[in-house]
Amino acid sequence: MISTWRRRMAARRARKLELRSGDEAYEEVELTVPSEFKCPISLDLMKDPVILSSGITYDRGSIETWIEAGKRTCPITNRTLESLEPVPNHMIRRMIQDWCVENRSHGIERIPTPRIPVSSMEVVEMLDKISEAGQAKDQSVCRKLVVKMKALTKESERNKKCFKSNGTGSVLVAAFGAFSETSSADEEKDAVLKEILSALTLMLPLGVEAKSRLGSPSSLRRMVGFLTSGDLSSRWNSALALREIVSSDKRKIEALAEIEGVSESLFKLVKEPICPAATKSSLIVIYHMVTSSHPAKDAIISRFVQMGLVSLLVETLVDADRSTSEKALGVLNGICDSEEGKEAARDNSLAVPVLVKKLLRVSDLATEFSVSVLWKLMAPGESSEDGGGVLAEALLVGAFQKLLLLLQVGCGESTKEKATQAVKLLNLHRERLECIDSQDFKDLKRPF
Template sequence: MISTWRRRRAARRAEKQQREGENCGDNMELAIPKYFRCPISLDLMKDPVTLSTGITYDRESIEKWIESGNFTCPITNQVLRSLEPIPNHTIRQMIQNWCVENRSYGIERIPTPRIPVSSVEVLEIQTKITMACKGRDQIGCRNLVAKIKTIMNESQRNKRCFMGNGTASVLSVAFEEFSRESFSENAEVLEEILSSLTLMFPLDGEAKSYLGSAASMDCLVWFLKDGNLSGRRNAVLVLKELVSSDQNKLEVLSAIDGATEGLFELIKEPICPTATKASLVTIYHMVTSTPTNVKAIAKFVDMGLVSLLIEMLVDSERSICEKSLGVLDGICSCDQGREEANDHSLTVPVLVKKIHRISDMATEFSVSVLWKICKAEKRQEGGVLLEALQVGAFQKLLLLLQIGCGERTKEIATELLKLFNSHRQRLECIDSSDFKDLKRPF
């Protein structure tokens, strides 16, 4: 009996120890093998690559190291003979096998990484696009451009490789070539090229020169007016890129029939915030750059842009408000624009409200527009001045001078305060002494 009882007790003790060992094993944190970790990030490598020094890193980490201007191996400090890392398929397979073996611990198998595009492959695609353009092969060119978009969207490295090898210039040449013929017949390939170009901003000078030709600009305006939604969006993005730094291209755009109407429609019937912002920036350059601004302002005012901008300022997001104020400031530089702004009942309240509410630049635009409107009415009864005073412009301008602003804005704010000061006594104010004997309920 005693021996039987001892055997049972020993069995129970062994079973208990086994359960405790299993629980401890479940609670233990799984340790990643040291040679599976990237020496830079110390994380599990997803795409192990080996340098010329024989050290293996995760591709993302070592590429960031090299792009930062480092040309040595982080571990050995040796100068790299080649900046092209070589995929380490053996380590990657070992890591994947280890992930599969430890999937019970929640470890997911790392996917097999795509091989990055090389400069040689990029140049081959560019050559094929050039040949397709010469042969007027729309389908072939469109397929090649679509392939570029797909590869670029796979990784930032692929995108940099295409941009670094002048792909934007090749696509711009193709766009110009197909723009010399019927826009509607070549719409599909032209739209595909535009879509790819928007992924390569900022464009280099050579690409801008081809896109700024007469044929290309006419085609861009055609897309702006008659293209589908994506075509109109891409067209205005490219136009903004072209005119933001080139006065000549701005004059060419202003002279093309339908350009102002196409830009206005994107404001009136928005497609997306990106297209709206691009259209506002393009219009801003048109209404603030001489000698095109006078005619452009007249066209936009006649279309009703001033009223549209003021209504947008009421509840639009900050970035759109800032750009709308910039356009409004440019339009109010002429008499017709100021008169149109003055006739809108929301102009002064909205301008005063936007001071200190959006950004420093928006505040400067608001003060500038307010000054232009008030200065134009200086010799009149001062209706705008009184309205601005009633909605708190005097206090906001004083605060602006206290917290600081640009020199030009400071001069304008000071002059506005002088104009306001001569009309302050005309407002009906309540003297606080009239209520000195009033009993308060608190």
């Protein structure tokens, strides 16, 4: 029996020695990456080797990060680079790929052949051709070039930056304006305009000059046309472009408001949302329209009120996210500048409860808009009885306590002044409401 135990122990020791010798052997054949295959910056195996004008090869990601940081010298030689355009080092890449294949038994995966990014020279050449096609009104050539440009832009973030830095937005705006000038409409022209507009949204935000040119009367009419009767994609792109225009140039709001069908199209985009981005863009455009100093501002608000925008905004606010809530409240605040808008809000049974709920629940901006709207609804207008019903309803849903809390935690001066006035108005009506005597619940059993 003792000999059997000794044999078992001897077998265990032998197995341990075998395992140790195997580990040592594994350590002896541990793979070492050749130094010429490592990036001098990251010291990792290069996946996309490129060579600089200094003759040193780096991994593209590492050297582009170096250049984007504002450095114009070679990290190894410290010499000023004659060109900032890295050139693919195909020989080193093939050598690295061959080495990966030879060592795949060690778990090394072959690096894929990277797509060569577009160069600034190629971008400039393509933009020149788009400009020429726009000036010659060559719809077919322009559309093909824009489609190719979109594909390259979506291929990588680096390509997108290259296109944006070379003034693509201004070129596309000029082409869009050129094809929008003629009053005649056909399918081929609409197709090229839709492609240009789609490409423009990839270049946002645009420069000041590009925004101004995009806001020309002919371009605005085309975008409103797409917003009214276009497909989902063109409606979305039109909303994004219009938001870009009106957010930076208030003068364009007047021209936009005078185009027939724009109010109905924006309203429809909020009522029948395509995507959150399109909804928010529409709300921003509406906000600028109802808060502008346009002479026909009251007429614009009246048109939106008659379409039922107040009820739509209140319904949207019930379960909206932060960004949408801020924009919807901003629009509602602008609409309540008119008596017609205030009456529509007062007639909506959900308006006051929703506004009180948004206080201190979403953001500082949402709270600011909510207080402003509540104050406008509570303040008496042409009739001294206008705000009475709102005051009673606001008290019932806890507006008095929330406004007091807001004043305690602090807010902006304008919001503080409106909240103070609202509290004073509410305080005058507190005694008129029927209060519940605590003695009525003296026999109620507590759940704890």
